[in-house]
Amino acid sequence: MASIVGHTQGVNNAIFDKESDLVYYLIADSGVLSYAGSLDVVAHEWAHGITKYMSNLRGRREAGALNESFSDMFGVAVEWANGSQNWVIAETSYNNLTNPPDYLHSLYFPPSRQQAETWGEGWWKNPRLTGPDSCPNPDTTNDSCWVTRNMGIPNKMFYLLANGGFFNNVTVTGIGIQNAMAIMFRATFQKYWKDSIDFARAATGSIKAAFELNYVSSWPQQTSKAWTAVKVCDTMPGDANGSGGIAITDVIYLVNYVFDKSRVSPPCNGTDPGTCWPIDPNCQGELNGDISVNIQDVIWLVNYVFDKSRDNPYCEGANPINCWLPIPTDVCCKLP
Ligand SMILES: [Ca+2]
Ligand SMILES: [Ca+2]
Ligand SMILES: [Ca+2]
Ligand SMILES: [Zn+2]
Known part of the structure; x- marks a missing residue:
């Protein structure tokens, strides 16, 4: 995938251009180094290409947040596979800053960068057409109905599934980042994630992918729990007695x-x-x-x-x- 690095006004940025399949890295005089130097950002942008050709998730509302989150998951996973094991994005480009936070996003603690980690709470804003404080018209003034804020929710889900953790009174047992990424990739590849789906359907799709990839393990159960912890999904099909497993x-x-x-x-x-x-x-x-x-x-x-x-x-x-x-x-x- 061809990439173009150049100078710009305003803020540092990296953009996957859907029309040309080019990635642009724009450097501003903000003190932050070019994102072209951060492997997780590069992988994030390339993952937008995967999304474009596989799931075609749109760029607005929950689908837009999922689109961005899938790219962050991919970015962290690629960096992890290359020996840098951390849950933040673009830290390499922020190395020269003296004031924290010295990264763009955190999958471990999204609120540190003004992103939600629980549906309906904190930095979350309603991305839907209905409900209190709804978002009728996605545009640049509302970040296409709060994509950047709400992408923290699937980001946190992914962290919990991969690493494990206790969050919102739910204990998730980590299955490892490689396995968690395999589930999200299958959801993308099989088009369980596609077009304009909402988070609930995204959760459903990833649980389905987990069942298909490894039904004898706890992958489906932990995937369900991870979505439960961020208050998107509320259960696992087949677990009729609510014990957390199927027997x-x-x-x-x-x-x-x-x-x-x-x-x-x-x-x-x-x-x-x-x-x-x-x-x-x-x-x-x-x-x-x-x-x-x-x-x-x-x-x-x-x-x-x-x-x-x-x-x-x-x-x-x-x-x-x-x-x-x-x-x-x-x-x-x-x-x-
Ligand atoms: Ca990183
Ligand atoms: Ca039935
Ligand atoms: Ca059960
Ligand atoms: Zn992106």
């Missing part, structure tokens, strides 16, 4: 939920008069992708749990490993 106990829970739900006599004797097996949130029992929770989900879950460890005969569905991967849907990952 035979979820089958028992879901069977009881589905049959108890419509049982009038004898009435359920639990604390809930309608059913002793409420699924909260309800979508945890929805795993075949058709929105409602019913007997079909029981069948799906039984097959998933038992097929998962079956080596012979192999599952013969579209997925060579397991034909019954839970399908995350938008009902299973809602903004609070």
Whole structure:
């Protein structure tokens, strides 16, 4: 990818030009060195090219924030693979400054650079058409509906998933940056992330990618938890009992939920008069992708749990490993 480094007025910047596929590095007299000297920024800009040709995420609202965040994830991951293991962007270009913060973004603590780390809180601003303080018209005065502020949310999610951490009362066990990047890349490559999607769909798409890449591990669970921690996603499909994993106990829970739900006599004797097996949130029992929770989900879950460890005969569905991967849907990952 061709790059052009030049002098400009105003602020230091790096820009991927979607029309020409050129990257411009603009140097200003701000004391910050050119971003062309920061490997994470270079990788960030190149990742915009990946986005353009794979997911085509737009540049506004939540899709715009995800677009920028994917580039930051890629930037950190490339630098990590080349021996510089840190969670900040462009630190090499800020080395000569005496006053912190000496970086452009932080995935570890986005608020240090005026970026949100939790949906609906702090530096977050409403990027949507509806709701309080909504953003009807994306333009330069509102940063295309708050792209730079809100990109801190998926950035923080990625940090938590890769590194692990305790945030907003959620504990995420880190799966390593290489694995976390593989999930986000698959979401991009498979177009689970595309066009103008919102964060909830982005979470859904990455959980789906995690299931596909490594269903026997805790990747889907930790991906779900990471989005939960930043208050975007609220659960994992198939985890009917809310334990944080998927096992035979979820089958028992879901069977009881589905049959108890419509049982009038004898009435359920639990604390809930309608059913002793409420699924909260309800979508945890929805795993075949058709929105409602019913007997079909029981069948799906039984097959998933038992097929998962079956080596012979192999599952013969579209997925060579397991034909019954839970399908995350938008009902299973809602903004609070
Ligand atoms: Ca860095
Ligand atoms: Ca469970
Ligand atoms: Ca269903
Ligand atoms: Zn960018």
